[in-house]
Amino acid sequence: MLQPKYKRVILKLSGEALAGEVGYGITAPVISSVALQIRDIVELGAQVAVVVGGGNIWRGVSGSKQGMDRATADYMGMLATVLNALALQDALENIGVDTRVQTSIEMRQVAEPYIRRKAIRHLEKSRVVIFAAGTGNPYFSTDTTAALRAAEIEAEVILMAKNNVDGVYDADPKKVATATKFETLSYMDVLNKGLGVMDTTAITLCMDNKIPIVVFNISEEGNIKRAILGEEIGTIVEG
Template identity: 75%
Template structure:
């Protein structure tokens, strides 16, 4: 068996990653691919927690920019993450992977409430745990949720799976042909240079708790496993080089 670098991880999926080429909603082909990749990792005896964004269904910031109350818009975004989490749970269980969804907003008919010790117990029993509904508070992104949950469950790394980019660049590679890809960068550089990997709150939380981040493309099947095995893909973001 290949030697794994990590034994407990948080996988951060953007909502856009679930939309695939469609650009909105959930692409069944994409979510099935992600489920297969997670199964590969679970079979390596790795404990996997997942945080899913909701941007493929609703963006709180976009609603707020159009005049909607920010807190209301953010709560709608949290509900979008629950829809994505349930879809991912369904795909994982179709692959034979036991999965639990824990939501920060109470909705017992569809998800367990988030309880840290219960989440850790699920992971120890080799169940994939999907953290839904963000932190349960407006004004915080799902990036911050990933950082917070990683700290709480003592994950060794956050694997940030991107849809249309394969790492961290000096500027947007879709708009700038001269954009330079970083192999390694610090959280302080991410904040100071505004590199857009994750928001400053999430970056600070990772930096303060010494949680490294691996940014890579989800579109190439097998990349989650490659990241777990410590292969050089994407960009590593650390507290200090």
Template identity: 75%
Template sequence: MQKPVYKRIVLKVSGESLSGNNGYGIDAAMISSIAEQVKEVVELNVEVAIVCGGGNIWRGIAGSAKGIDRATADYMGMLATVMNSLALQDALEQIDVPTRVQTSIAMQQIAEPYIRRRAIRHLEKGRVVIFAAGTGNPFFSTDTTAALRAAEIEAEVILMAKNKVDGVYSADPFKDATAEKFETLTYLEVLNRNLGVMDSTASSLCMDNDIPLVVFSITEQGNIKRVVLGEKIGTIVMKGSVN
């Protein structure tokens, strides 16, 4: 068996990646593809936690811009992440990957409440844990949720799966043909250059807790496994200089 370089990971899946090429809603084929890739990693005896975004259904900031109270709009976004998490849980369990959804907002009929020790126990038993409903607080992104949960469960890395880009660029590669792709970055560079990898709160949390981040494309089948096995794809962001 190939030996993974990480034992416990947090996979951050954006809402947009769950919509496939549709740009909105949940694409069944894309959900199935992600589930299959996660299964490949679980079969390497890697403990996998997942944080789903909700941008394919609702964005709190966009809702606020339309006149909805920001806190209310953010709570609506948290509910969108729960919908995505349940869809991903279903896809995983259809291919025999035991999965638990834990929510930061209590909704006992459909998911467990987030309890750190219980989450770690699930991971130790080989179950995938999906953290839904963000941090449970408005004004915080799911990027921050990924950073926070990674610190809490002592994950070794955050894998940020993208569906449009294959790493971090100096500018938007779709708008600027001269945009340069970075192989390595530090969190200070990300913050100082405003590269938009993740929001500043999440970046600072990762930097303070020395949690590396790998940004890569999820559209190519098998990429999650490649990252876990240590293959150099995408962009790695770390606290200090990368050798």
């Protein structure tokens, strides 16, 4: 049986990745594909936690630019991540994967409150844990949530799942035909070059806690498994 390179991982799913080509909302075929890929790595013996974004439903920064109070707009974004988390939980449990959703904002009727030790215990029992509602605080992105939760649960890697982008480039490959893909980067490279892999707070957290980041294309079936197995895929940020 194949052995995963990483035993405990954080999978960072952007809201856009769940929207697929539609660009808005939750696309059933996409979320089903993600669920199947997660099941594959759970069956390999990996402990999987997921941090979901909410950009397919609402982006706090966009609301703020339209004149809305920034904190209110960010809280709305946190609630959007809960919708995505519940949809992913449903897709996973429909294919037999035991799953728990934990939220940073308490809503006990639909999810558990985030408790670090409880989350780790779920992982040890081979349950997928989905972290929703960001950090529970405005002004922090779900990238920062992924870095923070990875440090808290002692994850060995953050898998940054991108929609139709197979790594980190020196320019937007959708706009610049000559854009060059990086195979490896250091944390300082990302910060100094302003590459936008994660926001500055998230990258700094990963650097301080020596958590590698693998940026890859989730749109290609089987890529989560390839990343878990340590195959050369996408771009790795470490060191």
